[in-house]
Amino acid sequence: MADTNQKITPCLWVETTDAKAVADYYLSIFKDGVLKEYHQYTNPPEAGGGNFETAIIEIAGMELSILAAGPYFKFNESVSFVINTKDQAETDYYWEALTSNGGEESQCGWCKDKYGLSWQVVPVEYFDLINSDDPEVRDKAMKNTMTQKKIVLSELK
Template identity: 30%
Template structure:
């Protein structure tokens, strides 16, 4: 069992969010749904929490009510190998009212923020040639969804 797991507070959408996330990421599944009983505070039989895995990592989603909301101050960083993976995740997380943000960040319809980032970006930003990494950083800062070909063009000075 994973020692530390993200715990996400939703306002009645925990099961819907968990179903969306497990449909998007491979090696993902719902592992348990807990329902409110006689003691409440939710309606008896309604979903209290959903435990699920994304890419083998444990998460817990709670239907805790409107007291707290999400903020981009906490986000999930997703390493992507290909542009197709970037495009697919970007599209699926943006469905139903998601909000694209700068530099590969997107907030889904539940308010959870994700960073959809090609692994090649890290390699380019760590290059010992400061001019190359600076060009890549400048290109990235001008993007919303990250474009690997455009980042590589900046890296190569094209």
């Protein structure tokens, strides 16, 4: 496994056997990312045979392990990754990148990428609004969040 200071590395089991394609997809979205490792394997006959691949990528400073071993498990919303964006432009970029090409919009800043992994694309200013000491600011932000798919800050203020 690649050298890392990260104690826990999330492993994503994707429903394909092409880890390189999955790694390339995420690296195309997270421009500062790197492919740290890539391996191809064949299961022995006693494990059912078949090929699978693994990759380790680092995106946005976080290492992820990709296990591309076929359609045995599906992602669901019980696990998601939050992207803390600096402004609306960055929010728009990640939202478009993740929901296009087979991705899917959901509600309140949640979406899925083309592999079905759930993401929350949230401008950091959003948390200031929903946690404001001013109840009017807080209530307006929370109420308007419920009407949005992608978080649009200007509609929450």
